[in-house]
Amino acid sequence: MENKMVSVCFYFQVHQPYRLRKYRVFDIGRYSNYFDEEKNREILNKVADKCYLPANRLILDLINETDGKFRVSFSLTGVVLDQFQEYRPEVIDSFQELVDTGCVELLSETYYHSLAFLYSEREFIEQIELHRKKIREIFNYKPKVFRNTELVYNNRVAYLAEKMEYKGVLVEGADYILGWRSPNFLYRPKMANNIKLLLKNYRLSDDIAFRFSLQSWDGWPLTADKFASWINAINGNGNVVNLFMDYETFGEHQWKETGIFEFLRHLPHEILKHPDNNFMTPSEVIKTYEPVGDLDVRNILSWADIERDLSAWLGNEMQRTAIEKLYELENAVKESKDGELLEDWRRLQTADHFYYMCTKWFNDGDVHKYFNAFDRPHDSFIAFMNVLEDMRIRLYENSEKVGMEVKKW
Amino acid sequence: MPRLLPERRNLIIIHCHDWMTYPAGIVAKNIARRLGKDAPLIVHVHATEIDRTAGNPNPFVYGIEKKGMKEADLIITVSNYTKDIVIRNYGIDPEKIHVVHNSIDYFEFESEKLIEDYPIKKYRKIVLFLGRMTIQKGPDHFLRVAKMVSEIEPDAIFVMGGSGDMFPYIVEEATRLGIGDRVLFTDFLSGDDLKRIYRIADVYVMTSVSEPFGITALEAIANGTPIIITKQSGVSEVIRNCLIADFWDIEMIANYIVAVLRYKELRNCLRNGALEEIRNFSWDIPARKCLSIYNDALSIYGK
CATH class of the missing domain: 3.40.50.2000 (Glycogen Phosphorylase B;)
Incomplete structure (x- = not known):
């Protein structure tokens, strides 16, 4: 019977922001090149070599070795695809090869990996549509399942996803949402009858993504057969184990030397040793299983840090000011009909910029420090606000040109 | 003991x-x-x-x-x-x-009872330099920074506290740079006046060319003032909630000052974060x- 089965559902997030350079107050009105092209190119190439290319190669091999039984899904942001095209087109080819196997699902998200959902539904929907268009252009593919930036979720996300004809949404399996319930089943959102929710099994996901090389962890060293035995233990108690993580886990967050690629190389075979196990992509999970209950999420949920909330992006007043001032410009930017301005404004929405301003140093702050493009959170705030000031000048000058009435800031 | x-x-x-x-x-x-x-x-x-x-x-x-x-x-x-x-x-x-x-003995500042109003703050934003006016402390760098900031922040004034062999040169140089009316001097300060000057300031700037430690930065923090310091300093090893630039990077220091003066969110994050860091200092x-x-x-x- 089907309910004895356990399906393993992998989703990998692939994203790189356009990092800002140290834009100074004296650059305002003089230069409008906000992004550190050299650094972005360098990081993209580094991660392509350490993670994207070797991991894609390995996953392709595994799909072939298992006759297509190994299946995974990816969410590629629009901004990472843009950077691939600009700096490293072969990475696109390598994802294309994966998609061509038919064993790889692509998910939908906001083009700019933004938090637009929280500030402007109009912009949120426009970005999803831009992303859909990009995925169609590159991969000739139409995503059916939606995941929001950093798994930011509440009932409203499901409602909007249903209106946009998605079949499912990915959600963090946070304890305070699930209570005694298990993340290893599908759930039904409040207010959206045709959407099924896939909940991240954060324990097993984080065992790979965060704890894999942690020698003080009692699960260390994590081997493929050990991990498979944990999956097998769910057999009979769940339908699906959702393993959601950053793709950069492979080779970037966990270096090659930790054995992460060896782990991945053996994992599908170990999991498939158990006859009741299989791999599924999110759409296949949605087709196969039925929800076991309702999930009512009113407050915003995310996949970050111990709090699973927005404090990593909007926890301090610098972060809140920066993002509020950015979205204040939305109407003026859109009315300006200036394509470059709109593109810059949208790139500034990428969640990473606000993450870099996080000051939660003392608990999980170390992670933030590692991923920070700037030395200090205050530096990223300063650069960001200087850039906003320059955008205001561009808006003002633009409005003079077209004879439009725009407030002079 | x-x-x-x-x-x-x-x-x-x-x-x-x-x-x-x-x-x-x-x-x-x-x-x-x-x-x-x-x-x-x-x-x-x-x-x-x-x-x-x-x-x-x-x-x-x-x-x-x-x-x-x-x-x-x-x-x-x-x-x-x-x-x-x-x-x-x-x-x-x-x-x-x-x-x-x-x-520093932070508990002494915490129990401190100097609560005063500073009417000048209604009209002016105050950038503070405090230290001996010697080549080590970079008072000449501070003036060049002041010149840049004054051009885009019309409300900013610059207070330079301390004396030293460069004092006459610095006073004259301020007028040569055309900011004679924007730079104010106090002599060596101590006691309540020292605390007052930290508290009046919106930002404390330590422009030292080479600063083995820099206790004044900790005093500024203890008085609730955000700090900008140079990388060439020891205090930068113990405080994270600060802005930090190379002593020669005049434009970056000026950039920082403008940001601190403009954005209260930045001031608050720097002030509160740094106070949290020095809470157990003694x-x-x-x-x-x-x-x-x-x-x-x-x-x-x-x-």
Whole structure:
């Protein structure tokens, strides 16, 4: 019977922001090149070599070795695809090869990996549509399942996803949402009858993504057969184990030397040793299983840090000011009909910029420090606000040109 | 004081501070040795001639420093920054150098009851320089920064507290730069006036070219003022909630000042974050480290 089965559902997030350079107050009105092209190119190439290319190669091999039984899904942001095209087109080819196997699902998200959902539904929907268009252009593919930036979720996300004809949404399996319930089943959102929710099994996901090389962890060293035995233990108690993580886990967050690629190389075979196990992509999970209950999420949920909330992006007043001032410009930017301005404004929405301003140093702050493009959170705030000031000048000058009435800031 | 040192007869430790005391320390050690006593010499480096002269040392002073450091059994520096200078510029073995960061007694500021209104803050944003007006502290850099900031922040004024050999030059230079009316001078300040000037300021800027530690930065924080400091300073090793630039990067320092003056969110994050960091600071901590270094020194001579 089907309910004895356990399906393993992998989703990998692939994203790189356009990092800002140290834009100074004296650059305002003089230069409008906000992004550190050299650094972005360098990081993209580094991660392509350490993670994207070797991991894609390995996953392709595994799909072939298992006759297509190994299946995974990816969410590629629009901004990472843009950077691939600009700096490293072969990475696109390598994802294309994966998609061509038919064993790889692509998910939908906001083009700019933004938090637009929280500030402007109009912009949120426009970005999803831009992303859909990009995925169609590159991969000739139409995503059916939606995941929001950093798994930011509440009932409203499901409602909007249903209106946009998605079949499912990915959600963090946070304890305070699930209570005694298990993340290893599908759930039904409040207010959206045709959407099924896939909940991240954060324990097993984080065992790979965060704890894999942690020698003080009692699960260390994590081997493929050990991990498979944990999956097998769910057999009979769940339908699906959702393993959601950053793709950069492979080779970037966990270096090659930790054995992460060896782990991945053996994992599908170990999991498939158990006859009741299989791999599924999110759409296949949605087709196969039925929800076991309702999930009512009113407050915003995310996949970050111990709090699973927005404090990593909007926890301090610098972060809140920066993002509020950015979205204040939305109407003026859109009315300006200036394509470059709109593109810059949208790139500034990428969640990473606000993450870099996080000051939660003392608990999980170390992670933030590692991923920070700037030395200090205050530096990223300063650069960001200087850039906003320059955008205001561009808006003002633009409005003079077209004879439009725009407030002079 | 609890007994933190082993009880030993013939116990002598010679701990001297900066170059003026080194010759006496060396002599004392030799006398003790002739008397048959163990007398480890510890030299405590609060500043070097390299710092004070911004890299153009007086060879006489430098020679005394070097001799003292060579003769010392152990060296204490007030920062890793200074430790590096002692290694690089004086050729000292890193093994015998210990870092003991300076501190402040924060509890004294916390119980402080100086609550005043400063009417000037309604009209002006105040950028503070405080320190001896010598080449080490970079008062000339501060003026160039002030010039840049004044051009785009019409409400900003610049207060320079302290005296020193460069004072006349700095006053004249301010007028030459056309910001004579924007730069105000106070003489050396102490007591409540010192606290007042920190509190009136919207930001404290330490422009030092080479600063072994920089306790004024901690005092500014304790008085609730955000700080901008140079990378060439020891205090940058113990405080994270600050803005930090190379001393020569005038434009970056100016950029920081403008941002702090413009955005209260930034001021609040810097102020509150830094206050949180110094909450447990006290002179007890470096004192205890020194005691444990005394123990190390004694162990060199065996039991």
